[in-house]
Amino acid sequence: MHSLIGSVFMKELANDILLKKGDSAVFNIGKSKLAFTTDSYVVKPIFFPGGDIGSLAVHGTVNDLAVCGAKPLYISLAIIMEEGFGAKDLSKIVMSIKKAAGSSGVKVVTGDTKVVERGSCDKIFINTSGVGEIYYPGLSADKIKTGDAVIVSGPIGDHAISVISKREGISFGTKVKSDSASLLRLIRKALGSSREIRFMRDPTRGGLATTLNEITSDRSFGIALEESQIPVSEGVREACELLGFDPLYLACEGRAVIVVSAKDTGKVLRAVKSDRFGRGAAIVGRVTGEYKGKVYINTRSGGKRLVDMLSGEQLPRIC
């Protein structure tokens, strides 16, 4: 259904900026190069280990701007809630938004609230849109070259597992907390360390596998992942075994995928690791001239397999 909608909207509303399919739209107004993005959050449950719908909404929009090389400046906040939604929960969410916005240095400058009858929405939905100013122009998957490295800024899948386990009331031996966080400082450090970063994205819906497939799709290179190098936390590993998930497809909400030249890989990795949210960063793969348009993985057991787009349904209401 997602892809159906995506294609209907993309086709009918097509324009040069929309068709770039970035995490943010990038355009000039006057002499300023701006980034603009939007996301709605329908996560269920609204409170989960490591975050809530409020902090998630702020981090998500801040990160979508940051990975485009922009300094996030202003965000909007639009709330849809059902009648009778608890004042205490609302207050917790607002405080969480305040904290997340404060620590990301963005101002909530405009907003909207709509209250619908009980049963017409599930508790509360939040939309945040954001505007930022580009300070590192030119990031684009089109810039990627054979030999570039693929860095992931930390363990993958913690967000999805924290939400799913809370929703389903499942607990694992190791508690999993969402990775939801503002990537602003981490990305500033990374971009400050090299002029040869080609492209960044936060692997949210569909996880690392989907993000990398979107990068390679229709392009003249492939990506080879090294399974042994991909950071996965103990808890996520346990959960995936128990529930039959593949961590490559699980959403992160505080991780960045960074593609950088071979030459600058070490510098960028060190810069990322110097940030508190980047300690678990790793080089997980390389851009190759083989397997054009595809992502494959060299498995721990010495094999090689294709990492495809997710064929079935994605986990619903993770963000």
Added chain:
Amino acid sequence: MHSLIGSVFMKELANDILLKKGDSAVFNIGKSKLAFTTDSYVVKPIFFPGGDIGSLAVHGTVNDLAVCGAKPLYISLAIIMEEGFGAKDLSKIVMSIKKAAGSSGVKVVTGDTKVVERGSCDKIFINTSGVGEIYYPGLSADKIKTGDAVIVSGPIGDHAISVISKREGISFGTKVKSDSASLLRLIRKALGSSREIRFMRDPTRGGLATTLNEITSDRSFGIALEESQIPVSEGVREACELLGFDPLYLACEGRAVIVVSAKDTGKVLRAVKSDRFGRGAAIVGRVTGEYKGKVYINTRSGGKRLVDMLSGEQLPRIC
């Protein structure tokens, strides 16, 4: 509940831009003066005489930018829909968005879609945010002076009545169509005709009465309306009599309230009337030194009464 939420958010997230409470936030990036706004649309039913949730969402955001003296440039589109929402309805809405955006000269440059389980949202909710560039800076209720005129660009309340009558399955002698429209051209004509326009707003939620009360609240002037001059269509009048509504409180989605100097009133009224959506424009009141902070109305019958903020609940899900 709205005001409770408003005050919680306003208090906790306060900053200089948010506290101006404009229809859009206004700020500078580089040398550009920008306007930024957001609104979620939860109108029920999603199709109504004169429009649908798609055109409404585009017009609403375009108008919020336009009344701040901005040229709307780019909008975002975020959709939340329930599983199983009809492809035919979705397609109608997309085509309606396309048409509204095209006729307003704005591009949809970024978007998001979330699908929730059936019953977790009522059909479809749409958020549009927008970015525009200010070409007529300085519009502000703080600029309003005693003696200024209050112009309304056309009959009030048609949007609210069209939605309510469709929702409740009521028909009146005269069919009422929503006034939902892009005010872009009308406002450009108005602003082009005078340098003495002080302030503009589109009287959406809470209607003309609420908009004017927001203007006068805590300020050192009042507004005197002339009941006989306020344009109300035949159908809205009938509906109000039947249903016990006061047209002053009914939402419009294609009307502008314009406050202008006494000297330039005639010029601006002519400019507004020259637009196809402004043919029914009228001077409906004056800014006075009396009744500071209040709105009152000289009634048809020769009396005078206070036009207060709406004390009860507003009509739900009109926009």
